[in-house]
Amino acid sequence: MRINSLKDPFLILIVDDDSFIRMQLRFCLEKEGYWISEAQNGEEAIALCQTLRPDVVLLDAMMTGMNGFKCCSQLRIIPDWQHIPILMITGLEDQTSVDRAFEAGASDYITKPIHLAVMRQRVKKSLEQSQLHQKLEMANQELQRSASTDELTQVANRRHFEEHLKQVWRSMMRERLPLSLILCDVDFFKSYNDTYGPQTGDRCLYEVAQFIKSEAKRSTDLVARYGGEEFAVILPNTSASGSAHVAAIICSAIQTLNIPHINSKVSARVTISAGVATEIPSEHSSYEELIAMADKSLYQAKAEGRNCFRHYNQQFVPIKPLHYFLNHKQSPAVGQTTI
Known part of the structure; x- marks a missing residue:
């Protein structure tokens, strides 16, 4: 009506x-x-x-x-x-x-x-x-x-992220399917804010969030602002190799936004680092553990040079050019164990 x-x-x-x-x-x-x-x-x-x-x-x-x-x-x-x-x-x-x-x-x-x-x-x-x-x-x-949307970036907020992750965790546990989580962080964002000002910084976060959202294409996927310059991507029924593929595309393609960052230590453009974790939910595990694994992977990616992603318990994976992933259907994480 x-x-x-x-x-x-x-x-x-x-x-x-x-x-x-x-x-x-x-x-x-x-x-x-x-x-x-x-x-x-x-x-x-x-x-x-x-x-x-x-x-x-x-x-x-x-x-x-x-x-x-x-x-x-x-x-x-x-x-x-x-x-x-x-x-x-x-x-x-x-x-x-x-x-x-x-x-x-x-x-x-x-x-x-x-x-x-x-x-x-x-x-x-x-x-x-x-x-x-x-x-x-x-x-x-x-x-x-x-109540469920972050006002600045127009993706899900932290509260909605946690509620959705709990629901998806229970659903994947019933169906015995893998659940993947990607945590992304804009590299050297404090330096970006200091260089270009908070208004430009807000615009940068919005553009990054919307781009990440465009790559989480399924209706069951969820992109959320996890906090500050950090974002989360929930990928239900997604294997380790599948989530690595998504993370690699996001990290590589963010650079194609061509957002200038003259004080970045890894590129003249805005880049992100990402941590990925995959688990088949069970009664003996929890969604908090999945978050902790993804967070640890993100820390490792940032410690090993940024502008890259790491999958939990997997070897470091450098970011390749975007055209590589567009022209290759296999996962960028070659040899990665599929859960």
Whole structure:
């Protein structure tokens, strides 16, 4: 459902097998400025709802073929249709029909014979409630997004990283699959900040974060700002060789951003170092140990010259040019044990 403006009228779908009633309802509602679409049976209504996405459905309970109760139940199965108003038109003082309507998922009901003034108010009230619900839902989603996103870099924050890592750890433990973690650190970032100023430093962190995010391509991967100039990449169901490949591409390709760093001791451009760890989660291990292994690997990479990555318990791997990894499908960590 959309949030409408005066230039974008609400769309109402009228579902009734009686053409005369449909005509009456259309005439009444078009006078109120609504757009109207019509369906003469339940099957047609479901098809139109999936394509037109109306804002309100007026649905007759008793129709030939699929009745309104079954149609309403089917509409509620459509994704994102849990809160779309469906007003069921029922028989006068028919308590059984009213009960069935709400059990089927109706938002409200209108009794026959239809009082047009009452119907207009019911439609208006249903739209107002639906709009309010959507605005609150959007506000909650934005609040959740803000709570889980680092404001500067627009990747996940430390809190979201830890929560996600816990969830993925449990999932990989159930499925007995490998989980890899990459910790990245911008080389000589304090010197960069001192040279170019904090605003340029912030921009540098944003560009690096967004680039790392672009390399974590799967929907299950997560890139987070781990702290300061440090970033983390969670790679579920990724072997040691696979995670080494990702780390190597990230480290090598960061240089292609060509962010100047005249006071770097390893390059005239911004570079990063990375530590990688891979583990098949079990009851005898923990995600904290995975973080510690990746952190130790990062420390080793920085101690051995930076602008490189190290995999836990693996030999030092120097960074090769980006075109090497683009032209070679094998892992850059040749001979690395695959978990």
